[in-house]
Amino acid sequence: MIKRITYLLLVTALLSACSTTKYLPKGEKLYTGGTVKVADKDIKKADAKAISAELKTLIRPQPNAKLLGLRIKLWLYYKTKARKGFIQKFLSKYGEPPVFVSQVNLEKNSSIMQSRLQNESYFQSTVLGDTIGKPKTARAEFTVAAGPAYTIRNVAFPMATDNSLDTAVRGTMKQTLLKVGDKYNLDVIKSERIRIDARLKEEGFFFFAPEQLIIKVDSTIINHQVDLIVSIKPTTSERAREIYTIRNIYVYPNYSLRDTTLKLDQAVPYRWYNLIDPRKSVRPFIFANTVLLHPNDTYSRTTHNNSLNRFINLGPYQYVKNRFEDVTPDSPKLDVYYFLTPYKRKSLQLELLGRTTSASYTGSQINLNWKNRNAFKGGELFAVTLFASTDVQVGGQNGGFNVFQYGIQPSVSWPRIIGPFNLKGDNAYIPRTTLTLNYTSVVRSKLYSLNSFSGSFGYQFKTSPHKLNELNLLEITYVKPRNVSQLYTDSINNPNNRNPALKHVIDPQFTWGPSYAYTYDNTTEDYRTNSIFYRGKLSLSNNIYGLLTGADTLAGKDKKFLGTTFNQYAKLETELRFFHKLGVGSKIAARVLVGLGLPYGNSTILPYNQQFFIGGPNSLRGFRARSLGPGTVDASSLNGGFIADQSGDIKLEANLEYRTRLFSIVYGALFADAGNVWNAKTHQAGGTFGPNFLSQMAVDAGFGLRFDATVLVLRTDLGFPLITPYTNSNGSRSVPLNFNNAILNIAIGYPF
Incomplete structure (x- = not known):
């Protein structure tokens, strides 16, 4: 160093x-x-x-740009100006003339x-x-x-008259951007014209434009003040003064540039719109969730834009072109045309991926994806994915025990609600119903292999650009060991130092129940000083069935479903991220994670695939991935031959990070993390959640670099463990601050 x-x-x-x-x-x-x-x-x-x-x-x-006080680009320009050799020609691309x-x-x-x-x-x-x-x-x-600043003394709007346009403009007055006492600002005046026009577009003034508004400025007022007078230009056309309504709506679901005629004689009416589809490429009901304008409706730009967004989000269509036609000179009416150009219906895609996992495994994966868009002529997407992967743990506690996976995942997505629910809305987002099935074979070399079957059926719907709801009526997971090696069995049964977590990994797991998740995210709006991301999820498994059968494993009343012991629990997961901009290129990022699983009835602990883990490049970066907990358990002291990933029913984690741009695409970060996992019930000595949980939190701190190329972020973090949940060999929980104890994390993307 x-x-x-x-x-x-x-x-x-x-x-x-x-x-x-x-x-x-x-x-x-x-x-x-x-x-x-x-x-x-x-x-x-x-x-x-x-x-x-x-x-x-x-x-x-x-x-000329500087880096650390040096004009490196200018220096490169002079040094590579002759461009004689290959290296000089390459470096000359980064030079900058004086x-x-x-x-x-x-x-x-x-x-x-x-x-x-x-x-x-x-x-x-x-x-x-x-x-x-x-x-x-x-x-x-x-x-x-600069001289004195001129402020607004008075703002005047047109008087309400028999003229509908004057009345409509005056009706926007309460929301005006022009405030008495504010400084005069031309950009605000331009924004005011756009605001008024946007409001008029909601009231049917289809052909009106911001340029047809004039805001006069009287600067002759005393005390450096101005009066603003909002009015409509006298040259505004009669068409721009009319309120337009909708007459007929036509949808072309198989449009191409070769189509030069409207073919109105082939229109087939369906409810409030007309379908022109000679090839019968879709069933007429497919657009019932996308055509939001109706005959005799007053034109609304919001409804118009929401319809376009819904057409695009429907799935089968690559391009959407829209046209309005003024059709009735004697009364203001519009005909609406939607021209839809579909994707190729079927596609096959091969993906080769490099990846890292939360347990510090690094490896590769191959995916073969087959898609059938508009599979049943109702906008459905039918997809099948075949996958295989291999992973090797780098920097973890289980080096040499590689993981191999292969499987298949078919799924169907409908652009509407399937079932007894009737979810109506006029926003820009289409509700979706999804059915997913999955089979995965997990092979951990020298240890065990598992068969995993899962499936889910539920809905996704957005109520605003920031709010996403996910309701799965049913989620099923069934995991069963296929083969367990003698090495792994001996590790479980080691009488000198037993680790119950090892057996829990290969226990049969059967979960069956609903889940609901809510997400709020406004972090994509870069103009915000403060932004947040929140996600909460509630999952249930066999709650009603367990109660009906009287399942109580502690009383010796283990119950089964189809010959398999089922898991019974309630699980709550919450995550809150907060971002505060400090200036150009720098921000504070914070995250709090709380997970609570309550096993009961037929279970004393959550199934392994539902438990919480902590530690690693996206968690506590001063500790190995999944190496902490539960509670005060020290996994490194369990010498059973193989160290299982440590897990728990309860999780608390907090992260704080300062991020700043250093130069070019290079960003720096200072961070601190704290957290741990625990079991909800007594299962492992020292691993149960109790009133002294705060004294069992692990703490780390460190620094890192992020190479942010927009499409890809490469991250390196050097984390220093400061406090462990357990006492070390000298009887203390503190860890000496030195590079020998540091953990280097290399990952893709930001930690949160």
């Missing part, structure tokens, strides 16, 4: 010695950037600072800044530019005299 740091310092010193100014042409100076100084003493310091920061972004051209001070047009920059100030209430502003030079470099300095 010391050698690497020394090498980096030597390279930095070498680059800094290679000055780029010695290559400048005679009479030229290197441009080093511009500054903006607000000279008006009547401007508040906060306003002056904001003006200076904003105007600085307008200065053109930008100076920016000279002679390229800076002071007058043009000043004019642009002055226009911006006038658009933001400083009508009397002036900007003067000058250059300040050194022997080989120079910078630009702009001095701003």
Whole structure:
């Protein structure tokens, strides 16, 4: 590590010695950037600072980029200018030509800044530019005299009259962006015109446009105030003043560019829309969830856009083109046309993947995906996936025990609700019904092999861009061991140091019940200072059946279903993520995970595939994956030959991370993690959840790098364990802070 740091310092010193100014042409100076100084003493310091920061972004051209104070791109430009060798030609792509001070047009920059100030209430502003030079470099300095800011005294809208357009515009007044007392701002005025137009589009003014609104400004008012008068341009056409309703709706589900006629004589009516589909490619009901406009409805842009989104999300269609036609000169009506271009109905795809898992396994997977879009002519997607994978654990406690998996997963997705429920809505999202089946064979070399069968039937529906609901009426999982090696059996039965977790892995598992999950996510909206992600899920297994049969394993009343002992439990999972922007390129990220599983009746512990795990690159990064818990159990002290992944019925975890951009695509992070898992009932000594759970939390901290190329994020985290849930050899839970105890995590994507 010391050698690497020394090498980096030597390279930095070498680059800094290679000055780029010695290559400048005679009479030229290197441009080093511009500054903006607000000279008006009547401007508040906060306003002056904001003006200076904003105007600085307008200065053109930008100076040569720096990295750690060095103009490396400029240095590369000069060093590779001849482009003689292969390496020079390659590096020349990253070079950047010099920016000279002679390229800076002071007058043009000043004019642009002055226009911006006038658009933001400083009508009397002036900007003067000058250059300040050194022997080989120079910078630009702009001095701003902003003058007084003009504020809004009064806003006037058209009076309500017999004219429906004047009345409609006045009806938008309560939501106006133009507030009395605010500073005049041209961008806000433009936004106000767009806002009014958007509202008018909801009330049927199909042909109206923002440009047909005029907002007059009277700046002759005393005390640096303005009056704003909102009105409709006299040149606005009669068509733009009319409220339009819908007449006929036509859907073309098999459209191509070769189609040049509307074929209205072949239209087949179905409920409120007409289908033009000579090839009978779909059943007419397929669009009942997508055509949201109805005959005689007043045109609404929201309903129009929601219909388009639903057509796109339906599944079978690659392109959707929409057209409205003004059809009745004597009364304002529109005919609506939807032209749909389908995907190829059947497709076959081969995927070769590299992957890492939460247990620090690294390996490869091959998937063969077959899809049949519009399988039953109702927009259904029928898919079958064949898969096989191999994984090797890197940095875990089970090196050498590789995992092989293969299986098949068929599924059907319907773009509607199938069943007794009638979920209606007019938003942009189509509810879906999904049926999924899965068979997986898991082979852990030298240890055991399992057969896993699972299936689910349920619904997915969004109520807003941020809210997703997932209701599975039935989830079934059946896992049964196929082969168990003598090595694994001996590890379970080792009388010197028993590990109950080993047997739990290969116990037959049969779960059967519903689940519901709710997700709220606004983290995709980059403009937010604070954003959150929340997901909660409730799962049940054999609750009613277990109660009816009187299952009580503690009383010796084990019950079976179809000859197999079933699992009975209730399980709650919650995850909350919070993100706070500190500035450009930096943020605070926090996460809290709480998982609670309550086995009862026919079970004393959750089935292995439903338990919680902790530790690893996406969890507590100072500890090996799945190596912690339950409670104060020290897995490393269980010398049964093979160490099982540690798990529990209850999980608490918290993560805190500071992220900041260092340069280019490289981001740095400082993090701290805490958490553990426990059993809900006595199952393993020291592993049961109790009132002293906080004293059993593991804690770590560390730092890392993220290489964020947008489409792919490569992450490296170096985590240092600080506190363990168990006491170590010296009787303490504290861990010395040194590199010998550190865990290096390499993963794809952010931890949360």
